[in-house]
Amino acid sequence: MRDFWNRYKRNRSAVFGLVVILLVILMAATADWLYAFDPFRLAGKPLSSPGTNGFLLGSDSLGRDVAAGIVHGAKTSLLIGLVATLVAVFIGILFGALAGYYGGQIDNILMRVTEIFQTIPSFIFAILLVAILKPSIYSVVIAISVVSWPGVARLVRGEFLSLKNREFVQACHTLGMSDLRIMLREILPNCLSPIIVIGSLMIATAILIESGLSFLGLGDPNIMSWGFQIGAGRTMLRSAWWVCTFPGVAILITVLAINLVGEGLNDALNPRLRERN
Amino acid sequence: MKQKLLDIADLYIELPKGADRQYAIQKVNLELKQGETLCVVGESGSGKSLTARAIMGLLPQPHVRVSNGEIIFNNEDITKVSYERLRDLRGSEISMIFQEPMTALNPVMSIGAQIDEIFRYHVDMSKAERQKRAIELLDDVNLPNPEQIMRAYPHELSGGQRQRAMIAMALALKPQILIADEPTTALDVTTQAQILKLMKDMQKAYNTGVLFITHDFGVVADIADRVMVMQHGIVVESGPVKQVLNNPKHPYTKALISAVPSLSPRKAKTISKEKVLEVQNVCKTFGGGRGLFGFGRPSRQVEALKNVTLDLYNGETLGVVGESGSGKSTLARCIIRLMDTDSGAITIEGTQINTLKRKAMRAWRNKIQMVFQDPFASLNPRIKVGDIIAQGPITQGIPREEAIKRARELISIVGLDDKSFDRYPHEFSGGQRQRIGIARSLALKPEILIADEPVSALDVSIQSQILDLLDDIREQMKLSMIFITHDLRVAAQVCDRMAVMQYGEVVEIGKTKDIFAKPQHPYTIDLLSAVPGKDWKTNPTRKKTTSKAKSKS
Numbered sequence: 001m002r003d004f005w006n007r008y009k010r011n012r013s014a015v016f017g018l019v020v021i022l023l024v025i026l027m028a029a030t031a032d033w034l035y036a037f038d039p040f041r042l043a044g045k046p047l048s049s050p051g052t053n054g055f056l057l058g059s060d061s062l063g064r065d066v067a068a069g070i071v072h073g074a075k076t077s078l079l080i081g082l083v084a085t086l087v088a089v090f091i092g093i094l095f096g097a098l099a100g101y102y103g104g105q106i107d108n109i110l111m112r113v114t115e116i117f118q119t120i121p122s123f124i125f126a127i128l129l130v131a132i133l134k135p136s137i138y139s140v141v142i143a144i145s146v147v148s149w150p151g152v153a154r155l156v157r158g159e160f161l162s163l164k165n166r167e168f169v170q171a172c173h174t175l176g177m178s179d180l181r182i183m184l185r186e187i188l189p190n191c192l193s194p195i196i197v198i199g200s201l202m203i204a205t206a207i208l209i210e211s212g213l214s215f216l217g218l219g220d221p222n223i224m225s226w227g228f229q230i231g232a233g234r235t236m237l238r239s240a241w242w243v244c245t246f247p248g249v250a251i252l253i254t255v256l257a258i259n260l261v262g263e264g265l266n267d268a269l270n271p272r273l274r275e276r277n
Numbered sequence: 278m279k280q281k282l283l284d285i286a287d288l289y290i291e292l293p294k295g296a297d298r299q300y301a302i303q304k305v306n307l308e309l310k311q312g313e314t315l316c317v318v319g320e321s322g323s324g325k326s327l328t329a330r331a332i333m334g335l336l337p338q339p340h341v342r343v344s345n346g347e348i349i350f351n352n353e354d355i356t357k358v359s360y361e362r363l364r365d366l367r368g369s370e371i372s373m374i375f376q377e378p379m380t381a382l383n384p385v386m387s388i389g390a391q392i393d394e395i396f397r398y399h400v401d402m403s404k405a406e407r408q409k410r411a412i413e414l415l416d417d418v419n420l421p422n423p424e425q426i427m428r429a430y431p432h433e434l435s436g437g438q439r440q441r442a443m444i445a446m447a448l449a450l451k452p453q454i455l456i457a458d459e460p461t462t463a464l465d466v467t468t469q470a471q472i473l474k475l476m477k478d479m480q481k482a483y484n485t486g487v488l489f490i491t492h493d494f495g496v497v498a499d500i501a502d503r504v505m506v507m508q509h510g511i512v513v514e515s516g517p518v519k520q521v522l523n524n525p526k527h528p529y530t531k532a533l534i535s536a537v538p539s540l541s542p543r544k545a546k547t548i549s550k551e552k553v554l555e556v557q558n559v560c561k562t563f564g565g566g567r568g569l570f571g572f573g574r575p576s577r578q579v580e581a582l583k584n585v586t587l588d589l590y591n592g593e594t595l596g597v598v599g600e601s602g603s604g605k606s607t608l609a610r611c612i613i614r615l616m617d618t619d620s621g622a623i624t625i626e627g628t629q630i631n632t633l634k635r636k637a638m639r640a641w642r643n644k645i646q647m648v649f650q651d652p653f654a655s656l657n658p659r660i661k662v663g664d665i666i667a668q669g670p671i672t673q674g675i676p677r678e679e680a681i682k683r684a685r686e687l688i689s690i691v692g693l694d695d696k697s698f699d700r701y702p703h704e705f706s707g708g709q710r711q712r713i714g715i716a717r718s719l720a721l722k723p724e725i726l727i728a729d730e731p732v733s734a735l736d737v738s739i740q741s742q743i744l745d746l747l748d749d750i751r752e753q754m755k756l757s758m759i760f761i762t763h764d765l766r767v768a769a770q771v772c773d774r775m776a777v778m779q780y781g782e783v784v785e786i787g788k789t790k791d792i793f794a795k796p797q798h799p800y801t802i803d804l805l806s807a808v809p810g811k812d813w814k815t816n817p818t819r820k821k822t823t824s825k826a827k828s829k830s
Contacts (some may be wrong), residue, residue, distance in 0.1 A: 167655035173718065175612050175669040176642035189659040 007268040014264020020257035029076035035068035039224040043068070046238045058242040060233055066243060069229045070250050076225040077254065080137065081206040084144035088206075089199050092152025097183055099153070100160025107270065111157070114150045122147035126209055130218045135219040140213055144206045151165035155198055159191035200262035204255045211251050226251050281330070282453050282486040284307040288346035290327055290336065290510075301327045301341065302510040308488040309454060316489045316497045318533070319507035320736035325490045329456045331356075332488070333373055334363040350454070369399045372447040376459040378439035382431040388442050389427030390417075395449045398527040401470075414445040419483075437468035441475065449679060455480070456488045459495065465600035465763070470807035473500055493739065494537045495766070495810030498522055506530045514675055522549060522813060536741040538766040540811060542789040545773045546593065552590040553757045554612070555647075559621030559631070561607055561781075574606070581607040583781045585621070587726065594751065594758040596772030596789065598765060598804070604781035605761045609729045612759070613647050614638055625725070643673055643721035648747075650730040652710035662688070662713055663698035669720040680720075682820055687716040690753075691746060708739035712746065719750065726751075727759045732767060765808050769793060777801045 021064040027034070037043075046063040048055045099110040117125075126143040133139035136169050163169060164187065171184050213219050214227030215234075227245040233243025285308075290301040302324040309315050319325045330336050332348055335357060348355040350371065355363070367373075375381035383391060393413040396402055402410070402428035406426075415423035418441040429480040431439055440460060447455055457476065461469040477500060480487055497504055497518065504522070505515040506529065525531045561582040581604045589595050597605045609615045614630065623631040629685055630641050646669075649655035655773060656665055663684050688697055691712040702710060709732060720727060728747065732740040744767065751758055762768050768775055769789060776786040777800065785798040796802045805811075 114531055167649040167651055168657040169646070170610075170615050171649060171655055172668070174642065174645075174647050175616055175672050175721065176639040177668070177672050181672075186660075190657070219419075240531075 001052055004268055005056060005146060008112070008264050011267050013260050014267070017257040017260025021179070023262060024074055024254050024257070025078065027071055028078050028235060031071045032073055034071050035065065037068070039072040040064060041070040043057055047236070048153045049240075050242050057246045058240070060229070060243045061236060061240070062232075066229065066246055068248055069224050070226065072224040073226040073247065074138075074254075076223050077251075080141055080144065080210045080225075080260075081203040083146070084141045084210075085171075085199055085202045085208045086144035087141065088149040088202060089152050089195060091149040092196070093156050093188070094154025095149070095153040096158075097160055097188065099159035101164055101179070101183055101187070103161070107157070110153075114153050114262060118150045120147075124213060126213060127216065127218060130213055135213075135218050135220055137223055140219060143213070144209050147209070148202055151202070151226065152195065155194055156191060159194065160187055163187045163190055169220060171276045197266045197269060200265055201259060204258040204262070207251065207255055207258070212247065279310040279312060281308060281779065282311055282350065283307070283488075285328075285332075287345050288328070288350070289344045290324070290331055291344035293684060300344070300510055302331075302507075305346070305507075305512055307505060307512075307515070310487055310629060311453070311486055312480065312484045313478065313491055314487040314500055314502045315508060316491060316501035316504045318494065318497055318504060320492060320533075320738065322509070323507040324357070324510035325507050326433040326458055329373070329458050329488060329490055332454075332456060333367060333371060335373075351613075356690060360426055366396055368452070369450040370452050371454045372444050372450070372452040373456040373458065374440070374447050374460045377463050378443050379431060379435060381443060384431050387428055387430055387456060388434070391429075391441075392446050392449060393607070395446060399450055410449075411445075414449055415442070417479070417677065418442070418445045418517075420445070421573040425636060434492070435468075436464050438593055440464060440468075440472050443474065444467070444472075444479065446487070448483060451483050452485065452829050454486045454488065456490070458490045459492070460489075462491070464495070466765070466807040466809070467600065467803055469496075469809065473809070476500070491634065493809060494522065494534060494737070494810065495813070498810030498813035504755050506533070507618075511683065518597055536738045538741070538744070538764075538770040540766055540769055540793070540808060542769040542772075542793050545788055545790055548593050548773060549591040551591040552588050554626065554759075555622070555624040556585060556587050556608075556612065557622045557624070559585045559608070559611060559623060560612055560619045561604075561616065563737065579656075581781050582611065582618075585778075585783055586781060587776050587786060589757050589759060591708060591757055593773040594760050594771055596768040596775040597761045597778060598763065598775055598830075599758060599778035600763060600804075602780075605763075605778050606729055607781075608778070609727050609759065612643055613727055639673075644723055645725040645727065646718035646721055646723035648711075648715055648718050648726065648728040648731045651734050652714060653709045654732075655709055655714050660700055660701075662700055662702060665713065666716045666720050669717060683720060684716070687719055690719070690750070691716045707735055708743060711735065711739075711743050715743075715746065715750070716813040719754065722754070723754075724757065725759070726756045727761070729761045730763065731760075733762065733764065740767070747771070765804065777804065 031063050042063040044055065044059060044063050045053050046059060046061050047058045050056065050058040053059070055065055055067065055123050057070070059065055095110050095114060101105040126147045129143035129146060131137050131259045133142065169182060169186055172186050210219070210225065211227030211230070214225045215231040217231060229247040230244045233240065239243055287307055288305040289303055291300060292301050305328060307315065308376050315327060317325045327336065327341070331343055332355065336342060343356045350366070355366070388608045390412055391409055392414065396407045396410065396483065411427060415426050420426050420438060420441050426434070426438070426442065434442065444456055452462045461472050464472060473496065476487065479485070489500060501518040503516065506513050506516050506521065506527065508529045514525065514530045515523060520532065522534065525534055542753065559582055562580050564578040584634070585608060587595070597608060599605045607616065611618045611631065618631045621631070622629050625641065625644055633641070663681065666684035666687055667680040670683060671677060685695065685698060688695065693709060695714055702713065705713065731747065732743050737741060747758070748771070750756065760768070760771050772789045774787065775789045776783045777792070777798065778784065779800045785792065785796065792801060796805055
């Protein structure tokens with residue numbers, strides 16, 4: 001573990017990313033304490049510029065506090081990003097492992113199914129799903145998972161394909177081990193590193209998709225999110241720039257930080273790859 | 278008087294901080310004259326390859342660099358010349374052949390284009406001239422149909438053909454020095470013999486000085502004029518080939534040479550009449566599959582096993598010998614049910630096991646076990662050694678405590694430290710890992726052990742330790758063994774009987790002694806005559822190391 005941290009901290013920007021993410025998490029965790037009120041509450045004079053009327057980052061056209069929205073929205077973004085990614089990784093591992101391990105017709109069928117999902121433009125597919133399921137936090141999570149698992153499935157399949165012919169897996173067959181045990185205990189732990197890396201990068205994408213959906217008004221109407229804020233302020237971009245800008249910067253910084261961490265994990269978990277460069 | 282081509286004096290190569298030693302090579306002195314072959318011998322990690330790379334200026338700088346000494350080539354110190362000059366020298370004055378011809382050739386360029394490159398960069402010739410010269414070269418290295426080979430891509434050639442093409446490229450500009458880094462290690466013995474002969478002929482024709490790096494004393498005996506033995510980056514002994522091979526001075530050289538298995542077969546045990554395993558008319562074909570809906574042409578079919586029939590008697594070691602692609606590994610995998618057979622019967626104790634369902638087969642797993650070739654791929658890097666060994670019995674339903682107790686016993690039987698139990702595989706060397714693999718296969722107390730090239734990935738001194746260990750265990754546990762190998766020296770020392778395979782067929786089977794004395798099939802005769810260093814007699818009375826004593830390396 002210490003070894004892992006030593007390798008991780010060699011990448012300075014990854015450490016920076018980690019610090020930013022920790023700050024965002026801290027912000028989300030203390031949201032109810034920092035702004036102990038409903039972010040949808042009309043808090044004061046509409047369209048106050050930052051620093052006036054007691055608004056740190058200004059207020060929107062209905063007088064809602066932008067700063068409160070950002071702090072509460074952080075919770076939504078992180079939660080949706082994390083849950084949607086976990087679901088997607090789970091489906092991806094399931095498909096990829098079965099396809100890679102058994103090969104043949106099973107592989108053929110599972111991979112053709114995966115391709116169907118891959119050929120549909122993911123954002124449009126997500127919009128379609130949310131529209132069908134009615135906007136709510138659950139349908140957003142489902143939509144994001146459904147459009148993002150195929151990448152994991154492909155990756156896991158590749159890893160399983162190469163690992164299943166390794167001699168240590170064959171040795172397990174000669175010991176009479178069951179397929180399930182071989183997949184879970186022998187092969188899966190050996191492909192965790194790339195899964196962790198791709199998973200961390202998927203969280204960033206999930207946050208972006210969620211923001212996009214809320215921007216279009218397809219988010220959960222009862223939950224504050226960054227995308228919703230941008231959507232609410234887009235008509236006044238020239239007269240009240242702060243309404244869109246601050247949530248936008250929040251998305252930018254968070255996604256960037258997650259990507260930096262993902263890259264840092266990649267370096268730390270696959271040290272050989274890095275030495276080759 | 279032959280001209281001195283290369284003179285290396287007091288060469289030190291420094292490794293980056295944190296490496297297991299400060300210098301990769303220390304105080305290396307060597308000389309190479311025209312028309313001479315100098316063999317550099319050593320085990321992995323001895324620094325022999327880095328020495329060669331330093332001469333070519335191919336060290337992985339800046340981490341690894343020459344820190345002291347000089348490499349004089351025709352009054353020029355290669356360690357100090359400019360990069361441009363170095364590039365001039367490479368390929369034209371000094372050239373190199375690598376171990377793995379598939380990776381040394383560019384897969385997306387035709388052979389002709391790759392030879393052409395050498396001429397384009399080093400000499401001024403018209404396109405037609407270059408073409409003509411390239412064809413001559415390919416003809417010189419005895420490649421059939423040079424025009425066709427010119428247009429071929431590396432993957433279309435066999436391993437031996439690729440290495441011939443590499444030699445043609447290396448000799449294109451008649452270099453004064455040819456450095457060959459294990460050029461035949463990846464090749465089959467019969468191909469190896471041809472390539473060695475070709476190199477010898479070419480050397481005579483061009484009067485080249487050859488620096489030949491190898492770990493194989495048989496090869497040394499065949500081609501070297503002088504030998505230099507390296508250990509941990511230090512030259513421990515050097516001298517004319519006869520002197521070093523027949524009368525080694527340094528203890529390390531002595532140990533290395535005595536570890537080379539002798540070609541004269543050992544005494545066979547009296548073989549019992551009881552059959553423990555019967556293989557009858559087993560066939561296996563690869564390929565022939567189609568796409569998802571059965572469209573498209575079926576893929577190319579390869580007959581890996583054709584009517585293979587052999588028996589294993591109680592307590593004997595049966596060698597299965599052949600070159601790559603002969604089907605010997607396929608046979609092993611069919612017997613242990615890693616692959617399904619197409620037809621034929623494999624029988625243990627009157628039960629035909631090759632048609633059993635997977636569930637039913639599980640009960641037979643503890644009768645028959647396997648030791649794998651690659652000690653680095655055969656152990657799961659994420660599981661502790663103790664668990665790797667205990668896994669088998671636990672899977673077979675033996676209580677956990679008992680399985681762990683057995684694992685501890687086995688660790689000491691195969692000569693490992695008791696602390697190994699809680700360590701991960703990457704903390705062990707190749708030889709130690711192979712011991713772990715053997716312990717795993719023994720954990721189920723099998724009656725039949727299949728060893729698939731168990732020593733071919735190991736250095737020669739460790740190889741002999743593992744062979745001794747297998748021998749001890751075979752006696753102790755009363756095992757019958759199928760020993761798959763491509764190395765006839767190893768086969769001579771291990772096997773009571775031998776089956777020779779070619780293109781999926783057993784072409785000859787019989788007592789090891791009889792086969793070595795009087796091979797019947799033309800292929801067996803070819804194989805035996807291709808063994809490198811067959812005229813050089815190694816000391817047959819080698820001392821057996823007790824397997825428990827040494828497991829350090």
